Each structure stands twice: as structure tokens, then as C-alpha cells.
Amino acid sequence: MASLTQRLLSLTVILGAVQISGYSFKNCIADPYSNGKSFNCIRRKEKSMSAIINDLPQSVINLTISINPLWDIPNSSFVHLSRLQNLRIDHNHVQIIAEFAFKDLHQLKSLNLSFNNISELSHSVFKDLHNLTFLSLTNNKLKQLPVGIFSSLFNLDTLIVRQNFMKDFSGIAESVSHLSNLKKLDLCFNNLTSLSHSNVSLPKSLTVLYVCKNNLLKLGCNYSFLRYIETLDLSYNYRLNTMAFQGVDLGKINYLRLRSTSVKVVEFLNISNIKASHVDFSGTGLRNDSLLMVLCRSLKKKLRWIQNLNLNNNKIKNLTNYTLYYCPNITGAVNVSNNELKTTNCLNFLHNQTNIKSFSAEHNHITSLKSCKTQNMVYFQNLEELSYRYNRILYVDSYAFYHTPNIKTLKLNINTIAFLSRKAFNGLERLQTLRLDNNLLTDLFNETFEDNVNLQILNLRNNRISVIFNGTFHTLGRLTTLDLGGNKITHFQPSGLDGLKSLSKFYLDGNNLKQIDTSFYHVFQDTLTVLDLQSNKISFLNENISSPFINLTKLHDLKLDGQQPYGLTVLPHTLFRGLHSLKSLYLTNNNIFHIAPEVFDDLIGLRFLSLDNCCVGVANLQPGIFKNLRNLTKLTAENMGIQNFSKEVFGNLTQLHTLQLNRNVMQSIHIDALESLPKLRYLDLRNIPLSCTCQNSLLQNWTLQNPNVQIVYLYNLSCQHNANLKFYNFDTKVCYIDLGKYLFISTAVVIFLFTVIPLLYVKLYWNLKYSYYVFRSWFSEQWLKIREEEENCKYDAFISYNSSDEQWVMDQLLPNLEGNGSSFKLCLHHRDFELGRDIVDNIVSAVYSSRKTICVVSRNFLQSEWCSLEIQLASYRLFNEHRDVLLPLFLESISERQLSSYHRMRKVMLKKTYLQWPGSDCTNPKQAQDLFWNQLRRAMRTGSQVRTEESDKSEYCVATESEKNEHFETSDENYYLLP
Template identity: 65%
Template sequence: MAGLKYKILVSVAIVLHIAQFTVGYSFRNCTEDPNSNHTKFLCIRHQAKNISAIIGDLPPYATTIIISINLIKHIPDNTFVHLPNLRTLQIDNNHLETIDNQAFQNMSQLKSLNLSLNKISNLSSSVFQDLKNLVNLSLNNNSVIRLPPGIFSSLSNLDVLILRQNYLNNFSAVAESVTHLSKLTKLDLCNNYLTSLHHSNHTDLPESLTTLYLCKNKLVTLACEWGFLSHVLLLDLSYNDQLPSRAFQGVDLRKLNYMRLRSTNVTVPELLNVSNVRGGNIDFSGMGLKTDNLLMELCSLLSTKVKFVKKLSLGSNGILSLRKNTLSNCPPIRGLLDLSFNHLKKVRCLHFLKGQDQIKKFTAEKNHLTSLMSCNRQNLSFPNLTDLSYRYNRILNVNSFAFHHTPNVKTLQLNINIIAYLDHKAFSGLTNLVTLRLDNNLLTDLYKDSFEDLHSLEILNLRNNQIAVLFNKTFHSLKHLHILDLGGNKITHFEESAFVGLDNLANFYLDGNNLKQIDSSKFKPFHATLEVLDLHGNQVSFSSKRTNSPFVNLTKLRILKLDAQMPHGLNMLPYAFFRGLNSLQSLYLTDNHIFSFAADTFDDLTNLTFLSLDNSCAGVMQLQPGVFKNLRKLSKLSARNMGIQSFSKEVFGNLTELQILLLNQNVMQSLDVNVLEALPKLRYLDLRNIPLSCTCLNSDLQNWTLTNQRVQLVLLYSLQCQDKKLQKSFYNFDTNVCYLDLGEYLFATTTTVILLLTIIPLLYTKLYWKLKYSYYVFRSWFGQHWRRLREKEEHCKYDAFISYNSADEPWVLDQLLPNLEGNGASFRLCLHHRDFELGRNIVDNIVSAVYSSRKTICVVSRHFLCSEWCSLEIQLASYRLFHELRDVLLLIFLEPIPERQLSAYHRMRKVMLKKTYLQWPGSDCTDPVKAQELFWNHLRRALRSGSSRFEEEDEGREEYFNQPPTDDDNYYLMP
């Protein structure tokens, strides 16, 4: 007991473990039947081997499970413990070999168990112990050799037990296993290896058993007690080719209503002599009664045994012909005479049945009949005959008055022959005929008097003939015809009055013909009655959108089939094509090549509940907004393989009653969850074989499929991502990144980029050299030059760095250099051509020169202003001036430069406003020599300022410079 509890707990844990990964309304290997009210599940063709994996996620309210065509080999204990409400379980067409003892535990409600078409060879005696309410058990087509004692001991409610096609050879064990089944009514043991019905002395079949099938065994005797089969009503012993007549001696078969002995070694005379079976309840098919003498002998024997016969079956006896009055001496046949599967070539107006005027049904199917002759001259009639069948023969022609001898026949079956000629008066006199089947023949023409006398006809089947044209008034007498089937012919058109008289036609089948046009006037005779119109597989097409609706008069039509028009389908649907179909409930447009559906295509179909559009487009389909706007009663929409690109609310949002939506094999990469939420009645959604992208575009859809409990998404866990190389499943692709506030990040990023793109050009224009200077300063600092460049000014290598353009080099060499380094001035100057370090980067040389000099003298001219290197040098000097607050920059203008030309050089303008600059005296001054001398004195004084090296200069020179400036001074000393 402890072990049992442990197993149960383990099973429950497994179920819960599976359930935690199956949150949404979907199942890994099964599909809930949408028409079963959430109770039936189909687990078919999944190639699964583990049954627990197949049904592990099914809900406990399941009542029917079909697990067919898989690879299951084993059913372990407690497999169905989580399905206590199961009523029907079908595990057929698998490779099932073993079933554990407690495999069906907790299945006390199960009523039907089908384990057929497997490889079961051994069964435990306790395998069915928990199935106390089982009614039907099928072990058909397995490898069961023996039944262990007590295997069915707990199946007290078993009604049907099917053990057909196994390897059972011990009937006594079988009988013992079922003897206590007080409700068993049917036992099928066909196709086993039983040799007799021998049983133990105390074993009886249940009194409830009325049907026993023992066909296709190896029976050579019955060998059972007198009353062993006394309660059996139907006994099939056919195809036991060694079973003799004497086997029935000593067996009580008085209650038997039907016994089948086809292909046995039993002879009729001996059987009737040795047994107490009632002759009228024996099926004499396949018992070698192929001659008239044998048949007449049978009739004589039956006449001594019974007063009448309800059914006389003489099929498969090889009968070639029947002479007149052959069966006349038989007891009255009050039901069926069956002569099927013989070799009859003629029936001669049933003259062999003379005197059998009580017969009601006659069947001569699958014989060699070639024609039905005229019977109006025969003084023979069977007024009680109501059912007549000549199906599956070789009848080529039916002559006039062929059924004159059966005036009251109601069902006449002439289908599946080769009838090419049907006389105008073939059915003359059949005023009571209700059903006429002429399908699958070679009829080419029908005439206005072909059915003239068939006033009571309700069903006329002319399917699969060679009819090309329907002439006027062909059906004018068929005022009660309810179903007319003309499918599978070669009809190209109807004459104007072809359907006159069909006042009560409800079902009209014209599928598989060659109709190219459909005209409303042709359907006018039955406009108030027609409910089903099948135009499947014709050649209907339209070249203009302004064609009048052919259905405008069919106000009662409920089902319309227009699918698979040949050769390329309906390319377009005309304007208001479905006008008048206000009662239509089902519309089939499958397998067409419609280029587009207009927004008003289905506007008139306000009562439509089913619409099939599968494979009905010529490529990629973009459904128009509002195309389904009036289909507010639609409950099922099948739109598979239509090339639909988008799933929008404008298209599907009005389908408020939609319950089943099939969208598999389309091309949309995403589905809007809001549209699914807008379909309040939706409960079944098929998205298989759709290239859903595993991106953030579908993150909401993934979340919806895993959390919704209203809509079943068919086989969600088998849906793959669009990129099959990734081998990802749609239900578990990573969506973590999708839950970031992408809008906020995108806004911030976009704003930053825009600002940068706006500011950078401005910075480039206004601060280009400052940025460039900063870059070079940083690079110098990074190269460990910074500390050396920032040495104290007293240790500077030069008194001044001269910044000039090469065009002004003569002035520097002829004027500046002699007056500052010569004539007793003793200033140390730094010049490009003389003092820059060879092989060193020019920028590094400039930076080093600026920071190795106490002052920087810029010799400004128009050439200087155009030089990039001069601009850098003044930038570096001005940086020291403004940012380090060091008086290091001196400007010398060699020539007058207008204010407007200096406005672009804002850095230089800033220096000029802050510091005094020097102007080189030109030739226009009154005393050039004196002016130049005064210029050099001012420049030398400016170079000495701020340096201790020049503090001992004479006081007279200092006083001179402290005197107020003269007019000449104002010329070269500019504020």
C-alpha cells in the first residue's frame, strides 16, 4: 500500500511539473475538438513514444481521448490518474506491447476502451481491475495468445468485447473469462485459432450474450454442451472451412435468429436434418447452392421446417441462372431475397419468383447482368416489392417497361453499372417510386418523358454519368423531388425550361461539371425551396465586376459551394455577387485564385455562420478593411493558405460571434493581441505553419498565448520561429529585452543625436582652433611634456618666440633680429628656421617654443592672417594670456589692416581690446628714423617687463618711457 501511495504521489508530481510549463490554453501533443464542448481530445499522428508526454497536460475534465497512429509501446502505472472523468479512450494503431497492472487506475468512469491494431501479446490478470463501468472493450488485431484467469472479473458492466484477429486457441479459457459478465451481449472472436467450443463442465456463456462471432477460425467441431449456445441469437461461423454439418448435432440452436455459414464444410440438407436450428434463420450464402436442383431441394426442406421466411440469403453460391419457378416452392418470402455475388446474367422479370408475391425486397448486386428486358407482356407481378437493387452489375441498357412487374417499388438502385441507354419508357408505371439511383453509369441524354411517371420521386441520383445538356422539361413531372444529384457529369449549359416542375427541390448538386456561367433565371423554378446548391469543381468565371448576381432569387438557400473552379478558379467576384442570399449559412470558396475581395463582397450574407476560404487567393492577400463587417453571426472561418499578410482589427474586428478561426499556412509574421481580445466568442485558433517572428513584435502575442484560458491555440508548443536555423519555439523565445521602455531610450538617443548634429557644426565654426589647441595640449601633457613646459618663467630658455609668416621673414631678419639680439639688447629669441628641433613634430615644436619663451611676439600682416600655423601660435599664446593670466603676448602690425578684415579673427580682436599693440612706422610718417627708434624702445621695454633679469636698467630710460606720448608715439603705439 505504501508503494502504491508513493507511485500516485510521483505521478501527481509529474503532472504538476508538466502543468507548470503549460499555462496557456494549448496542449503539446493533442488538440481539443472544437465541437465537443471542451471534452474530446485528438492526439493523432504525432509520432510520440511516451504516452505520458502525450496526455500529461490534458485537463481533468476530458471525457474522450483518441491516441491514434503514434509510436507508443508501453503504458506505465498511473498514466491516466489525472483524468478521472474519462469516458472513452482509444489507443489504436500504435506499437503497444505492454500494459502495467495499474495503468488504468483511477478510471472508474471509463466506458469504452479501444486497444486495437497494436502488438499486445500478454495481459496481466489485474490490468482492467479499476474499469468497473467499462461497457466496450476492443483488443482487435493484436497478438494475444491467452487470457489469464480473472482478467475481466471486475468488468461487471461490459457489453461488447472484441478479441478479433489475435492468436487465441483455447476457447475454454475465453468462456471462463466471460462467464460472469452478466451484461455482455456481443463477443467477437473472429480470426483466431480456435478449433472447437469445448469448455469446462461448470462454464457457461452469459445468458445476456446474444451475438457471437466465430468466423475465420480453425473450427472442426463445436463440442459444446446442449444448452451452451441456447441464448445466442446471432452466430457467425463463416470461413471455418473444416467445420462439418455433424458439428451441430446435440447443440440447442432453437432461439437463433441468424446463423452465417459461408465457406464452411456444412451441407444444407444434413444441417437441417441434424440440428434444431430454424431454416428460415440461416444465411445460405456461400454454401455451394449453385444449381436449380439444389435450390429447389432447399426450398422443399424449408417448406417442411417453416411456414415463411423473413430473409433468404443465397449470395456467393456461384449461381449462373435460375429457371422459371425455381424458388416457387420455397416458403413464402416476406422480407428480403438476396442473390448478390453470384454469376447471374439475366433475371427475366423475376420469373423464378413466381408465386412469391409477398416478397418485399430483392437484391441481385454484383452479378453479371447486362440488360433489363421489357416486362409489360409478362403475366407476373410482385405488388409488395418495395426495394429493388441491381447495383454493381454490367447492365448496358434498360428497356421500356422494365419494372412493369414491380409497380409499387419505392427504392430502385441501378447505380454502378454501365447503362448507356435508358428507354423513354423504362420507368413507366413507377408512380410510387421515392428513390432512384442511376449514378456511376454512362448515360448521355435525358428526355422530357424519361421520368414522366415518377410523380412521387423525392431523390434522384444521376451522379458520375456523361450527361452534357439538360433539355427543356426533363424534370417537369417531379413536383415532389427533394434531392437532385447531377454531380460529376459534363453539363455545359441548361436549356431555358430545363428545371420546370421542380417546385419542391431543396438539394441540388451540380459539382464536377463544365458549367462556365450561372444564370439567375435558371434557378427561378425552385427559388422558394432550394436550400443546398453545390457548384464545386465547375468552370465558372467572370470577366466583369458588373455581372448581375446569379443567386438573387435563392432567398432560402442555406449552403452554397463554389470551391475549386477549373482551371484557375474564380479570379474575381463581381459586384454584389451574393445579393439575395439573406438566408445563407455556409459558403465554400476553397481552392480558387481570387485576386482580391472587395470591402462589400460579403455584405449581403448577414446570416452566414460558416465561411471557407482555404487556398482561395492568387498569391499574397491583403484583405480589405470591413470585408467581414456584416458577418456578425459567423462562428467558423477557415482561411488557410490564403497568403494573408496582416491580422488587423479593421478586417476581423466585427466577427463578434466567431468561435473557430483557422489561419494556418498564411504569411503574417505577427498577430495583434488586441484583435484577438476583440473576438469575445473565440475558443479555437490554428496558427500552424505561419512564419511568426520571434522578436519583440510578438512579445505580447507570446504572453497572451501562455496566459489566456479562453482560446485554444492548436499545438502552441510545436510552433517554430520564422528563422528555422535558430530552432527556437515561439512559446519560449527570450522577451526580456522587450519589456524595457524602448520609447524612452529611443527618444533620449534621438534627441542626443539631433543636438550633437546641431552643435558640432557650430563648435567647428566657432571653436575649431581652441579645440584643436586643447587636443594638442592634452597630447603634450600625455606625452610627459606638460611638466617641462610649465617651468617657472625665470628659467625660460628664450625671452620671446617670434610668430611670423615666411613672407615676412625679410623684415624679421633685417629689422627685428638686429634690434633685439644686437645693438646691446641681448634678448634671446626663438625662430622657426633656427631654433626648432629637427625631426620633431611641428606642433610639438610650436607648443615647446611658446612655453619655453617668456613672451610671444606675433608679426601680423595679411599673410599672417591667412596662415594656419600662425593661427595656432596665436591661439597658444592667447590661451596663456587669458587662462593662465600671464602677460605673454605682443602684437606687431607691419601694415595697416582695415577693421572689417580683422572682424573674422575674434581671438585677435579680443587681444587687441585687452592689450596695447605696436604698429610698425611706415614711410608716410614725418620722421621715420626717429619713429622706428621709438618703436624699438617700446618693444624692448615690453620684453623686459615682468623679468628680474632686466630690473637693473638705468632709471633715465624708465623715466623716458614714463613721459606722456607724443604725436609720433600715437602712430605706432595703438590702444
């Protein structure tokens, strides 16, 4: 309770001095690494734009508002976000955009309004967007563009208006005619019937024009209208015919798509001034040899060579040796994808095109790749890339690529290859990338990749491989990436991974491995950086195992998430031993029963740790479990069943930037744990049953007042007991009484005490101390005992003296009062105090057990606290009980000025006659000392005040006149004399 009060006081003082605000937003999430410049407002339920963005800071530069039920954008919606440069309002239900919706967005460069229901725009809606370079209106319901709508967009570079209902190209051309920086205009998927226009022209800067998937019947434009266009897409205008291009200048076009039109390409080439090599012949109906040969002859008349020949999507079923015989020399790529080919016959149809560098036959009906090692084989020495993806290939025969010995990239993925000959890749010594993923391979042998000594990337993902045999990769010393994920691998034979001396990335996810192979740490100890073991069947029976990663000193990415069927139920405390360089660790979706506190001790370089859904039921994280993860920047711990978020567990994560705790079960969070994370900037507490009680009052203040940490959707967090109440504003008044009044009273009390205590200390220190001891003695039985024995005193006198005067007491006082015929019994500290008894009780007992108290006063006596206590007790009996028990005895001359600091002693001197020990400077010291002892014995016997007679004065030593003046005192009551 005391600590709670202190924190409330400190918090109030801080808030009184500086007014700050929290860093949480109702409907948006700040990118945790953007320093408050990028925000995403996605999948919210708000229909109002202001409700979504009104609490965003002015620093926003990038803003995404997507997949929301927004239906309009009101005027001045973004005036408080004047620094915006990139704005996305796509995939909403926006129908209306007010005339001044984008007012004051002078720095905006990119605006995406795609996938909405916009059917109409104001002519001045983009008026303030002077720096806009990108505008997308894709997939709306626009039928036309208002005149002058782009009049102020002088810097617009890209305009996309595809998938609308535009019919009037003339209006579009007029709208963009003044945009001197426009380079790309996309009008695909509209209802344009022609490119007819009035007396306007397209900007000279416009080089890319897409008019695909419209209803073009003709172009309808003048000769020079397209003279600056370099890329023109007219595909899927089914009714566009050849004659539409007559009288149109296409001289600058370097890429033209005519797929799925009615254009006859040979006739088109004859009537157009376009360069034949710049036409994409995909989807132009060239389905047989005769049509292809006519095309080739036509091309050869115009060109000596052609860089790329695209023949995809032409429904070609067969390619003979004469198909491309009459074509010009092809120096780049031949693409026959998306046709109906069943074989490529070792590329014999390209027998006179041996200079090609790339060949692609994807999306065909090819069922096999047969051996190409024959006597009359044509070799393609320049071919570097070969792709047969998306076919129906069942097997690959020996020497299937013998005719392409220099290829660097071979893509056979996404087929049905079940049989791969051991010598299928023989001769491919320069091969660098091999894709065999998504097939039906079951076995790999040591001859399979024997010749591929320069292979760097091998992808075998999603096959049916179950065992990696010895020597499978023994020649792949330069391989850096090996992907074996999605297979059925159960184990590796002892030397199955030998030879992989340069392997950096190894993917084994989705297999049937039951243990981590020990060959990892002696094969990859100096090279491996990424190891993916997720979704296997790895488990451990006990916590005491040797680490399989002990020598993987360069590993920085390790995935162990989602082990089947029950996960890593036991996590050995030595599992990650030696992984000092690890940066990312994934343990998601495991059912770990217990995580030992030392399990992460070696991961001193870890930056990212994922523990989502990794525990069974409630996670009991031990204190110190993250003690060495001082470099961790992101921790995801969703749905772990964490009950207590404490400083002992999370306090060492001093570099933590992002923390995701959603879907856990803690009902409260102590802010000292959060305050121990100085670099924290992003905290996700969604779906946590936080209680709206005083236990979380400090947490509520912290979430609202912390200016650095973003609490994700804080204003939507509900109270545990009532979903209609929100955590951020639950009533905390009952947690503390009027804080202002409390602070006033506390301050007043503190000031009063600071004023009074020093005064009491100076004036009443010994009174209070004495009263305390008297009260304690009175309260005890000892007090009563002393009172009863008071009349029958045990001692004649208690001697109070300082230890520095002990020699005088033992040599002078003791012999003269207890010896030399005297019968007095004295009480001395060292001789008569009871051993083991409290010293104060001994002093009280001595004073009250003695008829007299003799105080041997010296300068040392006055400075002793215990001597002061003894004279206090004796003077109490003198003044308060009216008992004549005190005999002051001065060993040396002490002036009143020196006694002024000891008010109790001065008061005694004013009331009592005291004795002065005659020093050696007296004229007759022996006689003076004898008289001193007689006077002292008489005072002890009679119990009356010691009064010096006139006759005694003559026998004492004579003092100087100044000394006499110093030792005589007068008062209203008595006349006192020092002997």
C-alpha cells in the same frame, strides 16, 4: 511605444492579481465544440504516453490517441484524467501495458486498444474499470487471456477480441463466464479449433457470438452451452462440417451464418433444432436448381412461410421458373447478390412468390434489363425495393419494371448503362428514390421521368450528361434532391429545370458550367437550400453583374470552390446579393485576385466560411470585408497569403468560435485584433512564419496566458529565423527593462506629483503663472523694447479695473484725470490695447509703458484673473525693482478677513498707503471727493508715496468707531491710515 508600455503595465497588474494558464496542448487538439471534454492526439511523434497527455485538463471525457509511435502504457498513465469515459488507443505500436496503467479510471465506459502489437496482458490490468461497457482488442498478438482478467468488469456489454492468435476457447469462456451483462463476444479471425470448454458456461446475457474465420473442426460443446445465443456467426470455418452441430441446442438462435463452411444445409436442418427461417443460406454451396429445390422442399416441410431468403455468394448462374417453386411463401426479402447471374428474366423464377417486398441482385453479371410488358407477365404488387447495383448492365429497355409497379426504391447505380429507354421507368408512379449514378448516360429526355410523379430523390452523379433539355424534369414536382454532379453539363436549356417546384438540394459539382444559370433564381426561389457548384468552369469578366442568387431566399449551403482551370479570378461585389439566409459558403481553391470589401455584405446569417487556397499570392483583405458577418462561427482561411491580421479586417467577427489561419505569411499578429473576437475558442496558427521579436512579445504572452482560446500545437510553433527555437518561450527580456523597477519608479513619481501639484497650485499658482509670462516676455524682443521705453513712458497711468466698475472709471476717474484742466494721459483696456495682439502682451506692455498703475479695487476686482495678473505685474515692479508705481484705489470697504484669500493684495496693503473712495454716507461727500482727486493727482505728479497729513483728516468724512478700528493697521515698519 506608449501603448506598448501601457499594455505591459496592465498585463503585469493582471498577472499579479490572478494566476492563470493558457489553453494550448503539446500533442493534442481539443474538439472546439466540446467545451474541453473531447481531445484527439493523432499522428504525433512522441513515443511516451506522459509526453502526449500530461498537459490535458481534468475535464476530459473523450480521448483518442491514434497513429502514434507509442510502444508502452506505463502505470498510472491516466490518474489525472479520472473523468474519462471513452478512451481510444488504437493504431499505435503498443506492446506493453503496465499492470496499473488504467488506475483510477472508475468512470471509463469504452476502451479501444485495437491495431497494436499487444501480445500479453496482466490479469489485473482492467482492475479499476468497474463501469466499462465496451472493450476492443482487435488486431493484436494475443494468444491467450489471463485467468480473471475481466473479474472486475461487471458492466461489460461488448467484448471484441478478433484478429488475434487465440487458440484456447476454454480460457476465454472461463474469463467471461461471470460477466452477467455481456451481450456480444467477437472472436473472429483467431486460431480456435473448437468451442470446447471445461465446467463453465457462457453468461445468460450473451446473445451475440461471432466465431468467424477460425479453424473450427467441431463445436465440441455440450448440449446447453449455446442455449442463450441468438446470433451466431460461424462463417469461413472451412473445415466445419454438418455433424459438428449434432447434440447442440440452437433453439434460440434467430440468425445463423454458415457461409464458406463444409456444412450441408439440408442435412444440417434435419439434425438441428434451429428454425429453418433463421439460417442465412449465403455461401452454402447452393449453386444449381437441384440443390435449391431440395432446400425448398426441406424448408416447406418445416415452414409455411419464411421472411427472408439469402442466397448470395453461392455461385448461382441461372434461375429457372422451378428454382424456388417448392419454397415456402416468402414475405420479406430475396437476396441473390454476389452470384454469377446474367439475367433475372423479369423475376419469372419468383412467379409463385409475389408477396416479396425486396429483391436484390447486386454483384452479378447482368448485362441488360429487358422489357417486361408481356401478356403472361407476373406482377409483384408488394415489391417496394429493387436493387441491381454492381452489375454490367449496358441498357435498360422500355417498360423494364412494368412487373413491379409499386416499387419505391430502385437502385441501378454502379453499372455501365449507356442507353436508357425513354419509357424505361414508365408505370413507376410510386417511385421515391432512383439511383442511376456511376453509369455512362449521355442524354435525358422529357419522357424519361414522365411517370415518376412521386419521385423525391434522383441521383445521376458520375455519368456523361452534357445538356439538360427542355422539360426533362417537368413532372417531378415532388423531387427534393437532384444530384447531377460529376457529369459534363455545359448548360441548361431555357425550361430544362422547369417543374422542380419542391427541389431543396441541387448538386452540380464537377461539370462544365461556365456561368451560373439565370433560371436558378426564378425556378427555385422558395425551395432551394443546398446548391453545389464546385469544380466547374465558372468565371466572371467584371465585378458589375446582377446576382444569379438574388431570389434564393432559403439557400443555406453554397459551394463555389475549385473552379477550373484558374478559379474565380474575379469575384463580383454583387455575387451574393440577396442570400440573407445563407449558413455555409465554400470558396476554397480559387485564384481570386481581389475580394471587394462589400462582397459579403448581404450574408448576415452566415455561420461557416471557407476561403482556403482561394487567393493568388498575397491576399490583401480590405478593412470592413467581414463587417456584416456578425453571426459567423467558423472561418477557415488556410494558405491565403494573408500578411496582416488586423482588427480593421477581423474585428467585427464577434461570434467567431473557430479560426484556421495555418499556412499564411503574417510575421506578427496584433493582440487587439484577437481581443476583438470575444467568442474565439479555437485558433490554428501552424506553419505561419511568426517572428520571435519584440513585435510579437505581447502575442506570446497572450497565447500563454489566455484561458479560453486553444492555440493548436502552440508548443511546436517554431521561430521564423531559427526552426530550433520555439515561439512560446523565445526571450522577451530585451523588449522591456526590469518591469518591477520600472513600475516602482513610475508609482513613486505619480504619488509624488499627486501630492506636490495641489500644494503648488494653492501656494504658487499666480507666482508660477506670472513667472511664465515674464519669462516669455523677457525671451521676446518685446521685453527689451519695453525696457528701453521705460524711462520715456507713453502713459501717466495704466488703469486696472473690473468690467463691472467701468461706469465709475468712465464717469469719475477719466474726467478728473484727463479733463478739468488735468493733463494726464491714461491707458485703458478698451481704448488703448493693440488689436490682434495677445492680451497678456498687451497687459505687460501697458504696465511697463506707464509711470503708475492705478488699481481700482472692488470685490469683483479681487475675483478677476486678469485683474490679478495686472496687480501681479505692478507689485513685481514695486517689490523686486523697487519702483514706486502702484496706486491702490478702493471703491468700497473691504475687510482684512475678506482680503486674506488674496495674499498678494494683502501684501500690498501692508507696504503701501491706499486711497478709499468716499461714499454717499459721508457728511460732506462733495468736499471729500475733491480732496480724493487732489491727493490722487499729487501722487501721480510726484511719484512718491501718498501720505495723508493731519490737516487732511478733518476734511474727510467721519467714520464710526468700529469702522476706524477695522481700517487701521499696524506693523513693525510703518503706520498706515485709511482716509
